[in-house]
Amino acid sequence: xxxxxxxxxxxxxxxxxxxxxxxxxxxxxxxxxxxxxxxxxxxxxxxxxxxxxxxxxxxxxxxxxxxxxxxxxxxxxxxxxxxxxxxxxxxxxxxxxxxxx
Amino acid sequence: xxxxxxxxxxxxxxxxxxxxxxxxxxxxxxxxxxxxxxxxxxxxxxxxxxxxxxxxxxxxxxxxxxxxxxxxxxxxxxxxxxxxxxxxxxxxxxxxxxxxxxxxxxxxxxxxxxxxxxxxxxxxxxxxxxxxxxxxxxxxxxxxxxx
Ligand SMILES: Nc1ncnc2c1ncn2[C@@H]1O[C@H](COP(=O)(O)OP(=O)(O)O)[C@@H](O)[C@H]1O
Ligand SMILES: [Mg+2]
Numbered sequence: 022x023x024x025x026x027x028x029x030x031x032x033x034x035x036x037x038x039x040x041x042x043x044x045x046x047x048x049x050x051x052x053x054x055x056x057x058x059x060x061x062x063x064x065x066x067x068x069x070x071x072x073x074x075x076x077x078x079x080x081x082x083x084x085x086x087x088x089x090x091x092x093x094x095x096x097x098x099x100x101x102x103x104x105x106x107x108x109x110x111x112x113x114x115x116x117x118x119x120x121x122x
Numbered sequence: 123x124x125x126x127x128x129x130x131x132x133x134x135x136x137x138x139x140x141x142x143x144x145x146x147x148x149x150x151x152x153x154x155x156x157x158x159x160x161x162x163x164x165x166x167x168x169x170x171x172x173x174x175x176x177x178x179x180x181x182x183x184x185x186x187x188x189x190x191x192x193x194x195x196x197x198x199x200x201x202x203x204x205x206x207x208x209x210x211x212x213x214x215x216x217x218x219x220x221x222x223x224x225x226x227x228x229x230x231x232x233x234x235x236x237x238x239x240x241x242x243x244x245x246x247x248x249x250x251x252x253x254x255x256x257x258x259x260x261x262x263x264x265x266x267x268x269x
Contacts, residue, residue: 043173044137050227074144074162076169077235081227105162112238113231 038071070101179207
């Protein structure tokens with residue numbers, strides 16, 4: 022499975038795995054959104070530790086989740102990004118939307 | 123510039139082929155002994171161009187995507203990705219970062235990624251006829267230590 026979700030208090034963590042492209046992003050989006058909708062977290066953590074490849078579809082995935090979280094004032098953290106993913110996140114200016122480590 | 127190696131392929135514009143196209147190009151480019159970063163740059167740029175054919179060029183049908191890749195003298199890889207889809211009315215505008223004609227979750231960064239991860243890009247397009255994206259990347263020669 023490409024997304025594993027854990028819930029701890031007000032924190033929802035989504036562990037993403039595999040390759041994120043236009044083909045896979047829609048399924049990941051659905052899983053993350055349903056976890057966010059049913060748990061209403063104050064913090065969403067997107068963990069890219071298991072992701073071996075990402076293109077700008079992954080940026081769309083992050084930006085879309087960020088926009089949704091803004092409606093409830095929740096924040097977004099990004100962790101586990103490989104150098105390849107960090108490079109594209111930086112190009113997209115993702116550090117302005119989310120804390121990245 | 124002399125061609126050292128060359129391959130071409132075409133496939134149906136199905137989203138499941140995005141990963142297939144990246145893997146093919148990566149295997150072909152491996153002949154140049156790129157660094158992991160260079161290889162990832164190429165895979166990402168190809169993923170963007172192929173996705174654009176699938177999402178934009180053939181929005182209403184499943185057409186064909188054509189890829190031609192060449193290894194040129196001097197450690198250069200040249201990749202051409204072509205579709206016979208709807209074409210782009212204003213290429214300069216389409217290439218602006220964040221520009222997208224599709225709402226939802228497209229970031230509008232595909233061309234920005236291709237531009238920044240490759241060493242050269244040329245886009246030619248005709249409305250109703252299709253689009254060709256040609257990209258170049260120079261692979262730096264590895265310095266071998268201790269033979
Ligand atoms: N092969 C193509 N055929 C038709 N239109 C294209 C093609 N490639 C790109 N475009 C147009 O250029 C725009 C920008 O592309 P891009 O930078 O990849 O962003 P995105 O794919 O996120 O929209 C697209 O929204 C689309 O209108
Ligand atoms: Mg695109």
